[in-house]
Each structure stands twice: as C-alpha cells, then as structure tokens.
Amino acid sequence: MRARDENKEIAIRQKAVEMIVKEGLDGLSMQKLARAAGVSPATIYIYYKDREDLIIQLALYASEKLTCTSLENFDPEMSFEEGMKLQWRNRARFFTENPTEMLFVEQIKHSQHYEKFVEANKEHFRDVMKKFTANAIKNKELIELPFEAHWSIAFGPLYQLIKFHSQGHSYASKEFHLTDELMMQTLQLVLKALKP
Amino acid sequence: MRARDENKEIAIRQKAVEMIVKEGLDGLSMQKLARAAGVSPATIYIYYKDREDLIIQLALYASEKLTCTSLENFDPEMSFEEGMKLQWRNRARFFTENPTEMLFVEQIKHSQHYEKFVEANKEHFRDVMKKFTANAIKNKELIELPFEAHWSIAFGPLYQLIKFHSQGHSYASKEFHLTDELMMQTLQLVLKALKP
DNA sequence: AATATAAATGAATGTTCATTCACTTAACAA
DNA sequence: TTGTTAAGTGAATGAACATTCATTTATATT
Numbered sequence: 001m002r003a004r005d006e007n008k009e010i011a012i013r014q015k016a017v018e019m020i021v022k023e024g025l026d027g028l029s030m031q032k033l034a035r036a037a038g039v040s041p042a043t044i045y046i047y048y049k050d051r052e053d054l055i056i057q058l059a060l061y062a063s064e065k066l067t068c069t070s071l072e073n074f075d076p077e078m079s080f081e082e083g084m085k086l087q088w089r090n091r092a093r094f095f096t097e098n099p100t101e102m103l104f105v106e107q108i109k110h111s112q113h114y115e116k117f118v119e120a121n122k123e124h125f126r127d128v129m130k131k132f133t134a135n136a137i138k139n140k141e142l143i144e145l146p147f148e149a150h151w152s153i154a155f156g157p158l159y160q161l162i163k164f165h166s167q168g169h170s171y172a173s174k175e176f177h178l179t180d181e182l183m184m185q186t187l188q189l190v191l192k193a194l195k196p
Numbered sequence: 197m198r199a200r201d202e203n204k205e206i207a208i209r210q211k212a213v214e215m216i217v218k219e220g221l222d223g224l225s226m227q228k229l230a231r232a233a234g235v236s237p238a239t240i241y242i243y244y245k246d247r248e249d250l251i252i253q254l255a256l257y258a259s260e261k262l263t264c265t266s267l268e269n270f271d272p273e274m275s276f277e278e279g280m281k282l283q284w285r286n287r288a289r290f291f292t293e294n295p296t297e298m299l300f301v302e303q304i305k306h307s308q309h310y311e312k313f314v315e316a317n318k319e320h321f322r323d324v325m326k327k328f329t330a331n332a333i334k335n336k337e338l339i340e341l342p343f344e345a346h347w348s349i350a351f352g353p354l355y356q357l358i359k360f361h362s363q364g365h366s367y368a369s370k371e372f373h374l375t376d377e378l379m380m381q382t383l384q385l386v387l388k389a390l391k392p
Numbered sequence: 393a394a395t396a397t398a399a400a401t402g403a404a405t406g407t408t409c410a411t412t413c414a415c416t417t418a419a420c421a422a
Numbered sequence: 423t424t425g426t427t428a429a430g431t432g433a434a435t436g437a438a439c440a441t442t443c444a445t446t447t448a449t450a451t452t
Binding site: 021022023024025026027028106107109110111112113114115118143145146148149151152153155156157158159160161164167176182185186189190192193194 | 223303305310311347351352356360363378386
C-alpha cells in the first residue's frame with residue numbers, strides 16, 4: 001500500500017481556493033488546477049468525485065475552520081458581552097489570517113452551491129450558540145428574539161464591515177481600514193441594540 | 197435601418213439572470229443562453245461585447261433597479277426613523293417582487309466581478325445617503341460614526357434577514373419566514389443602536 | 393419601388409473543458 | 423525478495439465552449 005502524499009492534497013486545496021477567489025467559479029478548470037498544483041488531472045479525481053464535489057468539500061473544510069476559530073476560548077456560559085466580543089474578535093482574526101479562504105466561503109455562500117453546503121453543515125455550532133443565547137436571556141443580558149433576528153443583528157454588521165474592508169465597496173471610502181477600535185465600537189452599538 | 201427587437205433584449209437579460217441564479221456563473225453558456233432566449237448566439241454579441249460584458253451590464257442594470265426602488269418616496273430631509281423604515285421596506289419589497297434579480301446581485305457582489313461592478317456604480321445614491329445621515333446627526337437622531345460602521349449596522353442585519361429568508365440558512369429554522377412584523381421589530385433594535 | 397443600414401442569423405472555428413483509462417510507481421506485508 | 427495494493431500519471435476522448443463571419447432579413451428613408 002502506497003500512502004497518500006499529503007502535500008499534494010494541500011496543494012490542490014490551496015490552489016483551488018486561490019483560483020476560485022481570483023478567477024471565480026467559472027475560472028476553475030480541472031486541468032489548470034492540476035497544472036497549478038503540480039499534479040496530474042487524474043490525481044484530483046482520487047481525492048474528489050468530480051468538480052462539484054471538489055468545490056463542496058473545499059467549502060465545508062474552510063467553513064469548519066472558520067467555525068472552529070470562532071469558538072476558540074468560547075464558552076456558552078460566558079457573559080453575553082464577553083462572548084460576543086470573543087466571537088467578533090475570533091472571526092475578524094480568521095479573516096485577517098485567512099483572507100482568501102474567507103472570501104471563498106462568502107462566494108460559495110452566495111452561489112448555487114449554497115444549499116448543498118448548508119445540508120452538510122454540522123449542528124454543533126448551532127447548539128452552542130443556542131445555549132449561549134438562552135443563557136444570556138435568562139441572565140437578562142439579551143432580549144428575547146427569534147434566532148434569525150438575533151443572528152442578523154449580532155453578526156450581520158460584522159460581515160458587512162469585513163466586506164467593506166476586504167474589497168472596497170461602492171459606498172466605502174477608498175481609505176477605509178477596519179481597525180480593532182472601529183470593530184469594537186461597532187460591537188458596542190450592536191450590544192446596545194440587543195440589551196434589554 | 198432595422199430597429200432592435202426589444203423583446204429579444206429583454207429575453208436575453210431575463211434568461212441570463214435566471215440561468216446564473218439557478219446554475220451559477222459557471223452554468224452560463226452563451227449558446228445555452230441563446231437557445232433559452234430564442235435567439236442566435238451571434239445576436240447576443242450585438243448587445244454585449246462579450247460574456248463578461250454581459251454579466252457586468254446585467255449586474256449594473258439590476259443594481260440600479262434596486263437603488264431606484266430603495267429611494268422611492270425617499271427624501272434625505274426625512275426624520276431618521278422614517279427614512280430608515282422606508283428604505284428597509286423598499287428594499288424588502290424589491291426582494292419580494294424580484295427575488296431572482298436580488299439573488300443575482302448578491303451573487304455578483306460576492307464574485308470576482310465585484311470590482312468592475314463597483315467601479316461603474318453611480319455616486320448619486322451615496323450622496324443622497326450622506327446627506328440623509330448628516331442631517332440625522334445634525335438633528336441629534338443619529339450618533340456620529342464612520343460611514344462604513346453606520347452602514348454596517350443600518351443595513352447589515354436587513355441583508356442577513358433577507359438571506360435567511362431566501363435560501364434557508366445553516367442556522368435558520370426550517371420554518372423561518374420573514375414577516376413585515378419581524379422586520380420592523382429588527383429595525384427598531386437597529387434604530388436603538390444608532391440613536392444618541 | 394429602390395436603396396441603405398443595421399439587426400439577426402446559423403454554421404463553422406479552434407480552443408478548452410471534465411473525465412477516463414491503461415499504465416507506472418512507491419510502499420508495505422509476506 | 424516478491425506480491426499486493428492503492429497512489430499517481432500522461433495522453434486521449436468527445437462534448438461544450440466563446441466567438442466570428444458570410445449571409446439574409448426587416449425597416450426607415452429616399
């Protein structure tokens with residue numbers, strides 16, 4: 001038995017994500033990817049069933065990495081403010097350290113692959129967050145809200161800020177830079193909205 | 197001189213947007229599009245320079261429609277609460293009446309075409325919104341904030357809600373439905389965050 | 393009715409695409 | 423050392439791709 005060459009797998013993943021972010025989903029060709037990763041086209045099919053499977057697997061892998069990072073040092077028993085601050089910082093850090101993967105996940109989330117992507121998503125994160133919010137409500141740190149409304153207020157602004165920062169934006173100033181200070185200022189306002 | 201057949205132009209636009217939302221940017225082929233729109237492939241090239249031009253033009257057209265809708269009955273002199281309520285309702289209405297175009301714009305915004313899309317965007321909307329916020333700050337209805345932070349809090353949650361509603365979401369309940377009531381409840385919290 | 397003009401076409405071009413397959417290579421078990 | 427297994431390959435295949443072009447068609451003007 002010959003062992004899989006881990007470097008090949010990593011090279012395929014990394015080059016694929018790069019290609020998609022740079023040239024779009026329609027810029028990802030199996031042959032170009034093989035050349036970029038230094039493997040034979042046929043090798044990719046050892047790791048992935050077909051082109052779509054490749055895309056979905058990559059998205060799941062990257063998204064799992066984001067979820068794990070966002071839960072680092074997190075505990076659902078934390079105070080609401082403390083927990084939110086940690087999650088915002090963790091997510092922002094993931095984006096700073098993995099901008100390409102972050103853009104990739106956002107692209108997939110807004111593509112036709114979204115449904116398959118969601119189906120396969122684990123429930124663990126959802127459960128932790130539900131516990132966190134239930135706890136915060138119990139401690140009168142958070143108003144009662146449908147989960148979707150809560151999520152939208154709690155994280156919608158963060159993702160919007162990240163998008164402003166990552167690509168420039170029709171309405172963003174050219175010189176816009178996402179500082180930790182601005183992020184925390186924004187978070188304080190979000191907390192103001194969500195406190196009883 | 198033979199006049200352009202407006203129906204053909206509309207058919208191309210409509211089918212292209214449908215195709216992209218259903219099958220993704222990599223699912224849009226000029227020949228398939230021509231067949232779907234009932235025209236010759238060559239006809240498309242009368243209207244658009246090439247495939248990318250087609251995509252960008254479609255995105256600009258749809259985005260302009262969204263901007264116009266969002267400014268319907270809007271006046272930058274309105275009170276902050278009134279103005280925000282109107283914009284939220286206008287945007288939600290656009291989404292309800294044009295779900296495919298809305299998804300299309302969101303897809304382009306998160307794709308590699310984003311930069312070209314932004315470059316070509318008009319400044320009118322930005323100016324109106326700047327006037328609106330400046331006015332609200334003067335009237336002590338809005339705290340002072342960098343434009344990006346303000347925008348993120350003011351509209352980030354709305355777009356997140358729309359996404360929850362349009363596709364289901366990893367963390368959304370299966371039965372989630374975006375009612376006007378929930379939207380207005382969420383807006384009230386956003387306003388709470390942004391009021392001095 | 394004749395002319396001019398641009399819209400519209402269908403077939404054709406050369407390229408690139410995803411995927412497969414017969415084959416070779418590496419590593420471990422015997 | 424030899425046999426077995428799966429990793430890895432390069433070339434090949436046929437389909438689909440974006441785009442072009444010689445030609446036809448419709449219409450507004452003369």
